Amino acid sequence: MLRDKLIELKKTLIDQSILVEKMIEQSFQGLIRNNPVLLKEIMIMEKQVNLKEIEIEQNCTNIMALYHPEARDLRSVLMMLSMNKDLERMADLAQDNACSALFLLKNPCLRTMIDLAAMAQKAIRMLRESITAFINEDPALAEQVCRLDDEVDELKIKIFKTLLTEILPDKISLESAFHLNNIAQNLEKIADLSTNLAEDTVFIARGIIVKHNITRDIESGGITCGKQ
Numbered sequence: 305m306l307r308d309k310l311i312e313l314k315k316t317l318i319d320q321s322i323l324v325e326k327m328i329e330q331s332f333q334g335l336i337r338n339n340p341v342l343l344k345e346i347m348i349m350e351k352q353v354n355l356k357e358i359e360i361e362q363n364c365t366n367i368m369a370l371y372h373p374e375a376r377d378l379r380s381v382l383m384m385l386s387m388n389k390d391l392e393r394m395a396d397l398a399q400d401n402a403c404s405a406l407f408l409l410k411n412p413c414l415r416t417m418i419d420l421a422a423m424a425q426k427a428i429r430m431l432r433e434s435i436t437a438f439i440n441e442d443p444a445l446a447e448q449v450c451r452l453d454d455e456v457d458e459l460k461i462k463i464f465k466t467l468l469t470e471i472l473p474d475k476i477s478l479e480s481a482f483h484l485n486n487i488a489q490n491l492e493k494i495a496d497l498s499t500n501l502a503e504d505t506v507f508i509a510r511g512i513i514v515k516h517n518i519t520r521d522i523e524s525g526g527i528t529c530g531k532q
Contacts, residue, residue: 306377309363309367310373313360314438314439317384317388317391320356320357321431321435323349323352323353324395324398325432327349327350327399328394328398329424330342330343330345330346331398332401334402335408335487336417336421340406344406346398346402350398350399357391364384379507383507383508387500387501391501394431397491411476411480416470416476416484419459419463420487422459423463423492426452426456427456427492427495430449430453430499431494433448433452433502434499434501438508441509443506445502446503446505449501450502453495453499456495459488460492463488464485467485503515
C-alpha cells in the first residue's frame, strides 16, 4: 500500500513539474512572439499550481502519518515535499516574468533578448533534466544539472553588463532595463531551484546530501567539502 501511495505521489509531482515547465517556457515565448494572450494564460496556470501544491503537501503529510515510512521511503517523501515547494516557487517566478514581459512587448531590446533566450533555454533544460533524473532516480544526470547552473550565472552577468551599456535615451529606457534584468534574475533563480531538485534526487537515490559544496553521507556521517 505504501509503495502504491509513493508511486501516486511521484506521478502527481511530475504532473506539477510539467505544468511549471510550460509556464516558464510560455512566459518567454509570449515575449518573443509578441503574444499577450500567452502571457495572461500564465496567471491562470499559476492558480492551478497553487492548488496542486496544497494537494501534494497534504498527500505527503498523510503518507507520513499513516504509513510511517523509513529509510529510502522516508527520504523520498521528504524530498518530494521539498520539490513541491521549489516547483511552486518556480511558478511564481514564471508569473513575475510574464508581468515583465507584458511591459516589454512595447519596448523590445533585441541584443539583450538573444542572451535572454539562451538563458531561458538553459533554465528550462535544467528543470526538464532534473525531473528526468528524479523519474529515473538517476544521480549522475542530477549532478550534470548542478554543473549547468554556472552557465546560467554567467549569462545573467553578461546580460546585466549589456544593460548597463544600453541605458541611454536612444537605446533602452531605465524601466525596460529593470524588467529585462528582472527576467534574467528570475531565470537564474529557476536554475537554482532546478539545482535543488537535482540535489534532492541525489539524496533520494544515494542517501547523500550535496548542498552548499558540501557532501555528507547520512549513513556513515562522513563529510567532505569542495565543488561538486
